[in-house]
Amino acid sequence: EVQVVGSGGDLVQxxxxxxxxxADSGFTFSNSWMSWVRQAPGKGxxxxxxxxxxxxxxxxxxxxxxxxxxxxxxTKNSLYLQMNSLGAExxxxxYCGREFYGAYDYWGQGMLVTVSS
Amino acid sequence: xxxxxxxxxxxxxPGQSITISCTGTSSDIGGYNxxxxxxxxxxxxxxxxxxMVTNRPSGVSNRFxxxxxxxxxxxxxxxxxAEDEADYSCYSHATKVFGxxxxxxxx
Numbered sequence: 001e002v003q004v005v006g007s008g009g010d011l012v013q014x015x016x017x018x019x020x021x022x023a024d025s026g027f028t029f030s031n032s033w034m035s036w037v038r039q040a041p042g043k044g045x046x047x048x049x050x051x052x053x054x055x056x057x058x059x060x061x062x063x064x065x066x067x068x069x070x071x072x073x074x075t076k077n078s079l080y081l082q083m084n085s086l087g088a089e090x091x092x093x094x095y096c097g098r099e100f101y102g103a104y105d106y107w108g109q110g111m112l113v114t115v116s117s
Numbered sequence: 118x119x120x121x122x123x124x125x126x127x128x129x130x131p132g133q134s135i136t137i138s139c140t141g142t143s144s145d146i147g148g149y150n151x152x153x154x155x156x157x158x159x160x161x162x163x164x165x166x167x168x169m170v171t172n173r174p175s176g177v178s179n180r181f182x183x184x185x186x187x188x189x190x191x192x193x194x195x196x197x198x199a200e201d202e203a204d205y206s207c208y209s210h211a212t213k214v215f216g217x218x219x220x221x222x223x224x
Contacts, residue, residue: 037163037215044120045155045163045206047213061213095162102151102210103168110162 002026002106006096009111016086016115022079022096022108030054030074033099036081038092039110046092049081050099063089086115121146121207121216128222134195137219139207140188147188151210154183154192158203166205167192199223 008020020036035050049060049070058070069082079096094111097104122140129135139146139154146152152170155163165174167183170190180195194201202223207216 044218045215047215101168101172103153103165103208104163105165105168105174107162
């Protein structure tokens with residue numbers, strides 16, 4: 001059975017940092033591109049970043065470039081998103097997802113990140 | 118990159134068919150077949166319903182079908198059921214852009 005379990009969501013002050021994690025099982029994590037997608041309260045989905053199976057390529061949406069870093073540890077079947085210099089515009093539920101033929105077939109349960117003083 | 122355009126809401130009675138459109142450009146929808154659709158119930162993670170324009174993942178009902186013409190993709194739900202009431206979003210992997218989202222209401 002496939003499981004994608006996220007952790008790390010929290011309330012953080014503006015300018016602060018947070019690290020999200022996703023632990024994956026039930027599929028060949030080390031062969032899969034992985035992505036982060038977020039959804040602001042009451043808004044649509046927004047792709048945030050992705051990382052190649054071996055970690056050699058990483059891509060980001062412009063609004064987070066230079067502030068967010070995606071990484072992975074294939075020995076632990078885990079995906080990470082380090083978020084720095086957080087602002088109110090980063091308040092959202094963050095999902096990790098496996099890429100499958102240009103889509104996302106396995107999703108984590110979502111982690112709420114609230115940026116507020 | 119701007120979000121793909123979807124109608125804000127679509128409604129139908131049980132048993133009817135409805136179609137949700139997703140309009141982009143030749144740089145996304147029109148130029149590539151990496152178009153997917155997601156169903157999302159309140160407070161839940163999105164669920165993949167269609168990938169590569171027309172393909173259904175294992176376990177997804179055949180009442181859901183996808184198509185594309187020019188710069189517009191579409192998701193059709195036939196035999197509408199109460200549990201189909203949810204938000205639906207399209208996505209273009211070419212530009213990593215989601216649609217604006219459509220709320221489907223079953224009357």
